[in-house]
Amino acid sequence: MNPFSSSTRLRDMIRAIRACKTAAEERTVVRKECAAIRASIDENDQHYRHRNMSKLMFIHMLGYPTHFGQMECLKLISSPGFPEKRIGYLGLMLLVDERQEVLMLVTNSLKQDLNHTNQYIVGLALCALGNICSAEMARDLAPEVERLLQFRDPNIRKKAALCSIRIIKKVPDLAENFVNPATGLLREKHHGVLITGVQLCTELCKISSEALEHIRKKCTEGLVRTLKDLANSSYSPEYDIAGITDPFLHIKLLRLLRELGEGDADASDSMNDILAQVATKTESNKVAGNAILYECVQTIMSIEDNGGLRVLAINILGRFLSNRDNNTRYVALNMLMKAVSADTQAVQRHRATILECVKDSDASIRKRALELIYVLVNETNVKPLTKELVDYLEVSDQDFREDLTTKICSIVSKFSLEKIWYIDQMVKVLSKAGNFLKDEVWHALIVVISNASKLHGYTVRALYKAFQTSTEQETFVRVAMWCLGEYGDLLINNVEMLDIEDPITVTESDAVDVVEHALKRHASDLTTKEMALVALLKLSSRFPSCTERIREIIVQYKGNLVLELQQRSIEFNSIIAKHQNISSTLVERMPVLDEETFNARRAGSLTDAASTPTGPSVSLPNGVVKSVAPLLDLLDLSADDTTPAHSSSGGDFLQDLLGVDQSVVSQQSGATHTSKNGTDVLLDLLSIGSPSAPIESPPAQSNSSIINMLSPSTSKREPISSLDDLSSVSLSSRASPTAGAASMTDLLDVFASGPSTIENNGPVNPSITAFESSSLRLTFNLSKQPGTPQTTNIQATFMNLSSNAYTDFVFQAAVPKFLQLLLDPASGNTLPANGKGSITQNLRVTNSQHGKKSLVMRIRITYKINGKDTLEEGQITNFPRDL
C-alpha cells in the first residue's frame, strides 16, 4: 500500500481547500488530491474507497472533473456494507451521466438491492434509480418497482411511487402497468404515501390519456372526499406549516384535480363545491395558506367553466395583490396575466390594485404589473391609466423608466383618441423620459403634430412651456426645436388659442432664447444642434426683429470643429445676410408630412425610400435638414456667382471637363484623319503633352508620320513626305538646330530624332480666343517650357472692343484644385478704346493631372467705364486638350 495515497481525511481535504486564498491554490490542492485518489484507485485499495468517493463528490461539486471515479461507484455499490453502498449510490447519482455505459453495469446491482432484505438498502437503490434511471433500466427494473409499491414499509412505498414517475417518464408505454397500483395508493392513510401516490397519478394523467380516463372515472370522488377531510381536519402539528394544515397535500390534491377536471364537465362539476370551500375557508394571511389558495385558483381557472368560481378565484388574486408579502403579489400578477384571456372583466375590476403594483418597490413585481396593465388598457380606461402612469414616470426608478416609457408610448399611440390628448401625453413623456425612447417615437409625434393643423399653436406653446421647466431630455429638445422653427410665429402671437389654454406672453426674443439655449446646452448632440440651427434660420425670417441677433448666433458656429455645423452656419449666414428677399420662401413651413407614408414605412413596407430626402414625403427630421441642404447648396453656388446667368455655366463645367474631346476635334478640322489617329497613339505611347494640333502646328503631322512609319500597313511614300514636312516645320518654327539637322538625315535618323522633334513642340505657341463679349476680347497664347510638359505658359492679351476706354482694369482667374495658377502682374490697367491698345498679362498653369484632365479656368474681369464699375465673368473651357 502506498503510504502517501489518500492519506488525508475528507475533513482535512475540505479544510485545505477552504484555506486556499486563490483559485490557483485551490486547483493545486485539488490536483494533488485527485492524483492521490487515482493512485489509490489504481491500487484497488478497498479501505479507502469510501473516503475517496466522499472526496470526489466534494471535488465534483467544486466543478472539477471526476469521471475517473465512476467505476469506484460500482465497486462500492456491489460491496456488502451499508456505508459503502450508501456512498456508492450517492456517487452514482452525482457523478454518472444517465447516458453513460457505466449505468448498464449497475443495473444488476440495483436489481439485487431492490430485492435486498434490508429495507434501507432497498431505499438507497430506489433513490438512485429514481434519479438516474435510463430507458433500458426502466424496462429492466419496472417489475421490481411495481412490486415495491405494495411493500410493507410506507417509506419504501412512497419512494417506489416517485421512482415509478421517473420510470413512466422514461418509458411512457409502461404507464398502464402502474395505473392500478397507483390508484391503490390514493386510498392510503399514510401521509407520505398519499402525497407521493397523488403525484404519481398526476404524472400518469399527463402521460397517458387512458390512465387519465381511468383515474377520472374511478378516483375523482375519492379525491374530492380526501380533500374535504383534509380541509376540515383539525390541526395536525406534524405536517402543518405555520399553522396551516398540510399545505403540500392540499396542493398536490388540487393539482391532480386540475388534471382530472380539465376538459371534463362532469368531473369539474363534482369538484366545484370543495374548490369553493377551499377558496373561501383557507386563511390568506400566511404564505402556506396563500400557496393553497394559489393552487386552488389555478385549478379553478383550468377546469371547465363555472362563472361564479372564476370570479371568486380572480377576487382571491385581487386580494393577493394587496398582500404585504412580495411573493404573494408576484404569483398573483403571474396568475392574473393568465386569467386575463379567460375573464377580462373580472380582472379589470382589480385595475386600481394592479396599478398600485406598478409602483411597487420590487422590480420584478413592477415589471409584471406593467405588462398586465398594458393588456388591460382599453378605450374607456386609457385616459386615467395613462395619467397615472405618466405621473408615476416622474418618481420611478431609472432602471424602470425605459420599460415604462415604452409602454406608455405604445398605449398612447394605440389609443390616440384625440390628437390633442396624444400630443399632451407625448409632450409629458418626452419631457420626463424622452431619452429612453427610440427615434421613431418622436418622429411619429412630429408627423402627428404636422398633420394636426389646428393644434400647431397649441403644441408649440405647450412645448415652450415645458421647455421652461425641463431641458434634460434630448428627444424633447429636438421636438421642441422642430416645432419652434416651424410654428414660432404662432407662439408669440397666441394664434389658434384653444379655450383650455392660459394665454402666455412670449416675445420674439424669448423664443430665440429658447433655441439658443438648446443650441448651446452641453448635452445637445449633433442632430439637436443641427435642428436648432435650422430652427434659427426659420425664425430669422419669421421674426424680422431678431434677424440680426439670430445671424450673430449662427455666425458663432462658423468656426465649429464639426464640419456639418460649420457648413450650415456659413450657408445660413449667407442666406440671412445676402438673400433676405428669397429667404422667406426658402424657409416656408414644411408641407404636411404624410402620415400614411410614415406609418407604412414604420411598418417596414417602404424600405429604403427614407434615404432619398425628396421634399414632403420625408418625415424624418433628419430628412428635413437634408432636404433643405441641397437647396441651400444650390443657392450657395449662385451666391458666389451673383449673376445668375453664370450659374448655368457652372453646370456646364463638369460636362466640359468630360467633353473636351469634341471641341478639340472641331479645332483639328484641317488635320487629316490619319494624322489625328497617329497623334493620339503616339501621345498615348509616350504620354507627352500637347496634341494641341491646331492646324497651324505642323509638328503634329510629323508626329503622325513617325507613327505611320511604324505601322506596317502604311506605304513607303508617306515617310518621305513627312520628312519634307518635318523640314518645313523646323524652318517655320523657331528652328532648333536639332530639328534642322534631322531634316538632313536619312530615314533612319528620323526615327532617332523623333523624340527631339517632340521636345521641339514645346515652344510652339498656339493661341485661342479665350473670352469674347461685346466689349472685350481675351486671347491666350499658349506655350510650354521644354522638359516641363505639365506647365503651360499663357500670355493673356486683352482687347477693348467698345468705344470707351477702360480704367482700373483688373483680371482675376481661378482654377480647380488639380491645377496651380501663378498670375504675373499685368502690363497695365488702362485699356484704350476700339482695340487701339492691349494689356498683356502672363499666367503659368501647372496641371497635376496632366494627360488626364484638360485645363479649365474661371475668370473675372472688373474695370471702370467712365468711373462706373463693370464686371465680366466667364469660364474658359476651350483650351486645347492635354495641356
Add this chain to the structure above:
Amino acid sequence: MISAVLVMNTQGKPRLAKFYEFRPVEKQQEIIRNVFAVLCSRPEHVSNFVDAESFFGPDARLVYKHFATLYFVFIFDGSENELAMLDLIQVFVETLDKCFRNVCELDVVFNYSKMHTILDEIIFGGQVLETSSAEVLKAVEEITKLEAASSAINLVPKSVSSWRSR
C-alpha cells in the same frame, strides 16, 4: 418537477449542488455562477422568485431564500407551485437545523454527504417525497445509525492505515 437544488454561500461558493436532470460539470458550474450573479444583485425586501429561463431553459423558475451566509435555491418548472417551493425550502432548512443544532455554513461544508442524505429524503428524483421535518429526521437518523453500526467493522483497518501513513 424540481430540476435543481443549490446551496451556495454569499461569496458564490457552492455548498451543495444537486441536479435532477443530468448536466455536465461545466454546465453545472456555469449555472451556479449565473444563479449567484442574479442573487447577489437582488436588493433586499423583494420577492423570492426569479425568472430562470435565461440560464436554465424554458419555463424554469427559481426560488431562493437567504439564511445568514447561505443562499438556498430551488429551480423548478411550471408544474410546481412557487409558494409551496418556498415552504419546501423552509422544510429543508428546518430539518438541517434540527439535524445539526443551529446549522451554520461549516456544518454544511463538512457534512456534505449527510446533506445529500437529508435532501434525498425530502426530494426524490425531482418530486416532493416528504414534507415533515420530523419524518425526514427519523429516516436520516436510522441511516446514520446503520452507518455507525457497520463502520465499526471498518474502524480497525482504517485506524491502522492512518497510523501507518503518518
